[in-house]
Amino acid sequence: MAVTGSILELCNLTRRVGDGTPARAIVDNFSYSFGFGRLYSIIGPSGAGKSSLLRLLNRLDECTDGSVKFKGSDTREFAPCELRQRLGYLFQTPHLFDRTVRDNIVDAQPHLSESKISRLIQQVQLPSGIVDAPVDNLSVGERQRVALARLLATQPEVALLDEPTAALDPANTEAIERLISSVVTDHGVTVVMVSHSRQQVVRLGGEAILMVDGQLIEHGDAVGLVKNPGTPQGRRYMNGEPQ
Amino acid sequence: MTTPGLTQVLLAGILVVIAIAVARYWRLPVIKDMAFGSVRGFVQLVAVGYAVRFIFDIESPWLIMLALGIMMTVGAHAASGRVKSVKGSFGTCLAAILTGSLITLATMLVFKIISFDARYIIPLAGMIIGNSMNASALVIDRLASDLRANRLAIETALALGKSWREASQKFHRDAARTGMVAMLNFLKTVGIVALPGAMTGMILAGADPVEAVLLQVIVAYMLLSATTITSVVAVELTIRRFFTRHHQLRIDR
Numbered sequence A: 001m002a003v004t005g006s007i008l009e010l011c012n013l014t015r016r017v018g019d020g021t022p023a024r025a026i027v028d029n030f031s032y033s034f035g036f037g038r039l040y041s042i043i044g045p046s047g048a049g050k051s052s053l054l055r056l057l058n059r060l061d062e063c064t065d066g067s068v069k070f071k072g073s074d075t076r077e078f079a080p081c082e083l084r085q086r087l088g089y090l091f092q093t094p095h096l097f098d099r100t101v102r103d104n105i106v107d108a109q110p111h112l113s114e115s116k117i118s119r120l121i122q123q124v125q126l127p128s129g130i131v132d133a134p135v136d137n138l139s140v141g142e143r144q145r146v147a148l149a150r151l152l153a154t155q156p157e158v159a160l161l162d163e164p165t166a167a168l169d170p171a172n173t174e175a176i177e178r179l180i181s182s183v184v185t186d187h188g189v190t191v192v193m194v195s196h197s198r199q200q201v202v203r204l205g206g207e208a209i210l211m212v213d214g215q216l217i218e219h220g221d222a223v224g225l226v227k228n229p230g231t232p233q234g235r236r237y238m239n240g241e242p243q
Numbered sequence B: 001m002t003t004p005g006l007t008q009v010l011l012a013g014i015l016v017v018i019a020i021a022v023a024r025y026w027r028l029p030v031i032k033d034m035a036f037g038s039v040r041g042f043v044q045l046v047a048v049g050y051a052v053r054f055i056f057d058i059e060s061p062w063l064i065m066l067a068l069g070i071m072m073t074v075g076a077h078a079a080s081g082r083v084k085s086v087k088g089s090f091g092t093c094l095a096a097i098l099t100g101s102l103i104t105l106a107t108m109l110v111f112k113i114i115s116f117d118a119r120y121i122i123p124l125a126g127m128i129i130g131n132s133m134n135a136s137a138l139v140i141d142r143l144a145s146d147l148r149a150n151r152l153a154i155e156t157a158l159a160l161g162k163s164w165r166e167a168s169q170k171f172h173r174d175a176a177r178t179g180m181v182a183m184l185n186f187l188k189t190v191g192i193v194a195l196p197g198a199m200t201g202m203i204l205a206g207a208d209p210v211e212a213v214l215l216q217v218i219v220a221y222m223l224l225s226a227t228t229i230t231s232v233v234a235v236e237l238t239i240r241r242f243f244t245r246h247h248q249l250r251i252d253r
Helices: A050-058 A080-086 A101-108 A114-123 A128-132 A140-153 A170-185 A198-204 A222-227 A232-238 B006-025 B031-058 B061-081 B089-110 B118-149 B151-159 B164-189 B197-204 B209-242
Strands: A006-017 A024-035 A039-043 A065-070 A087-090 A158-162 A190-194 A207-212 A215-221
Touching: A006 A050, A006 A190, A024 A050, A024 A065, A024 A190, A024 A215, A039 A050, A039 A170, A039 A198, A050 A087, A050 A158, A050 A190, A080 A087, A087 A140, A101 A114, A101 A128, A101 A140, A114 A128, A114 A140, A140 A170, A170 A190, A170 A198, A198 A222, A207 A222, A207 A232, A215 A222, A215 A232, A222 A232, B006 B031, B031 B061, B031 B118, B061 B089, B061 B118, B089 B118, B089 B209, B118 B151, B118 B164, B118 B209, B151 B164, B164 B209, B197 B209
Parallel strands: A039 A190, A039 A207, A087 A158, A158 A190
Antiparallel strands: A006 A024, A006 A065, A207 A215
């Protein structure tokens, strides 16, 4: 397998939906390269196709045109189940299976040792005693952390996070942001995160990508793009004006 | 009991008149359905009576098979009409009913529980196909609604690297059980709460109650087999319509 400088390479990635002629493109001719061990925030107005793009990367949906290369190989060459373990996906509203925290983690990675489970719980800053708690008793913030621990249990090389803090209060948001930063810096995982919050993108740093109507409008250093956008769409979005 | 003739049937019509009067008094919006249903039921049953008598008289294996084919097709059509939201449900219902019915009937013939005689095959197949029809419609409806309602749970499992079968396993089992639950409840209460149709019919026709019970036991086992096989086949065929070969859930968002 030829490893290029990019962990993920998107080439003219397109997904059309609906019966219209032509069908509506929710991701439109999107080309971009994601580097190893870096943090990327995808921002843009509602309905811009941010979540749809993440779903294409994880192959939960199929693209209509274009391709995604993972470490130089087309993702269609991988078995979908293997690919999804290597490109972990965290949904905006995490779904935990109706059992204990431990069961949820082991469900993702059946042969985890007890010490590895403890490390994961510690890594997502949950108290060790929570491991045998039924997930029904957890708060929203705790549920999101368990979902993150479950994702990390599969040791993904890329973590695709779909608005992981959308439902959280400021304290939990801050904690999850710290976790995301540590996943990138301490574990070398490439994080591609959808965010609605410009402030969050600035706090997390890394690279930012602005998406409008399924298209990549501009990209660059997160702080620079939010504070000093280079396109009219970028300025409208950053000023909170309609596109 | 008097052997039923046209006079008895017309007299039994008094019961329909009483039912319609009650419905009218309560202004229930079903009076037309009751009247049409009673007449239609009479016509259908009389037509079937003559058709079955014709099949009994001819005793042709081909005619028996043709009758079975028609019964299964009509059953599949009726079942699929109840699950229109699932594409290809007619084919699924037909395949499920066909498999459940044929395996059950074939087993009964191979072990000589019944003989290949229209007098046995036609009424027993009627019971099998009727129950299989209900089972297949219930299974498809339950599975489709569960998959639609649990999209996030299924996609979470898929995103963690599970196969489509692993991700939706719980819903297969729940749906298959739904198809069998009427039969399981029947087995729990049979003889205690209700005396089932075949047995009641035999007793009314003057048969020995013990013989009637033995036939009923055979009928119960036969229906258990048919509904179980139908349910499982219906699940297996339906679930594939909801996933792509790349383990993607196929529900329009």
